[in-house]
Amino acid sequence: GNHWGYGKENGPDVWHKNYPVALGSRQSPIDIPHQVSHDPSLGPIVLDYDHCTSINICNNGHSVVVNFDDTDDRSVIHGGPLENPYRLSQFHFHWGGKGCDGSEHTVAGNSYASELHLVHWNAVKYKLFDHAAAAPDGLAVVGIFLETGDDHRWLHTITDAMYMVKYKGSATDFKGFNPKCLLPSSLHYWTYLGSLTTPPLHESVTWILLKEPIAVSEKQLGKFRLLQFTGEEEDQRLRMENNFRPPQPLKGRRIRSSN
Ligand SMILES: CC#CCNS(=O)(=O)c1cc(S(N)(=O)=O)ccc1C(=O)O
Ligand SMILES: [Zn+2]
Numbered sequence: 001g002n003h004w005g006y007g008k009e010n011g012p013d014v015w016h017k018n019y020p021v022a023l024g025s026r027q028s029p030i031d032i033p034h035q036v037s038h039d040p041s042l043g044p045i046v047l048d049y050d051h052c053t054s055i056n057i058c059n060n061g062h063s064v065v066v067n068f069d070d071t072d073d074r075s076v077i078h079g080g081p082l083e084n085p086y087r088l089s090q091f092h093f094h095w096g097g098k099g100c101d102g103s104e105h106t107v108a109g110n111s112y113a114s115e116l117h118l119v120h121w122n123a124v125k126y127k128l129f130d131h132a133a134a135a136p137d138g139l140a141v142v143g144i145f146l147e148t149g150d151d152h153r154w155l156h157t158i159t160d161a162m163y164m165v166k167y168k169g170s171a172t173d174f175k176g177f178n179p180k181c182l183l184p185s186s187l188h189y190w191t192y193l194g195s196l197t198t199p200p201l202h203e204s205v206t207w208i209l210l211k212e213p214i215a216v217s218e219k220q221l222g223k224f225r226l227l228q229f230t231g232e233e234e235d236q237r238l239r240m241e242n243n244f245r246p247p248q249p250l251k252g253r254r255i256r257s258s259n
Helices: 129-133 155-165 218-224
Strands: 045-048 054-059 064-068 076-079 086-095 114-121 139-148 171-173 189-194 205-210 214-216
Touching (some): 054 155, 076 114, 086 139, 086 218, 139 218, 155 218
Parallel strands (some): 139 214
Antiparallel strands (some): 054 064, 054 171, 086 114, 114 139
16 A cells, blocks of 8 residues: 655655554654753753664664664663663664655754664563554654764674565564764753654654764765665665654744753
8 A cells, every 4th residue: 555655745744644643743854943951850861771782783674773682671862852762672673765864853954964863662661562662752853963083993893784684574683782882972952842753643642852962974975875765675765864854833942951
């Protein structure tokens, strides 16, 4: 059928036909304006990833995803706007085409080359990820902007594995990767209540966007674009790029800044 994607016929502008919440009141991504209210009561965000266990890296036809064992609390984030610890489930990226930007959130109207999303779920309140993913306080996604510059010394482990997951539906072992190595030096952040940026677009995400981008090289970004939206058996070979949803209406929401 007409599965959702990022093309002309199945892209963000028509997602609302199958996912009416696309027109809802807390959709993501958004543009972060110049002036955001600084909330002194917002504490630091804490990422406890020391015992995290990555399992595999896969191409789900929309992005490249690294999945984690989230059967216990070995890697969680807490603090900041969160009332519970949230368990790391997976991380993935959104990016543009050659020379074009591809972040989802924008800052004062400016896009970055790419955006990394670390997806966490509230396993204190919800038994299953899917339950949390549909609950207003179910998910917490940390967003990190990628800008082009020097090579990122740790991103190589991910870009080097991409030739193994070129086609939709492919996966390969990817153990022992700790995403702490992808964090910028500052954990200052913006936070607001939003949604998944892909269908089902559930309004279940507390977004925590780090202000400081990380630098990756054009060469490393180029390896993302070797991935394909399509499966090995499909005759259409669609390069995986521009897999980002544009900013959505703020609809009166408050965005808070940590400091
Ligand atoms: C039910 C359900 C669900 C959502 N799954 S996800 O949170 O891992 C996710 C989150 C996001 S994002 N861009 O909103 O963080 C994108 C894609 C996915 C995904 O299905 O792979
Ligand atoms: Zn995402």
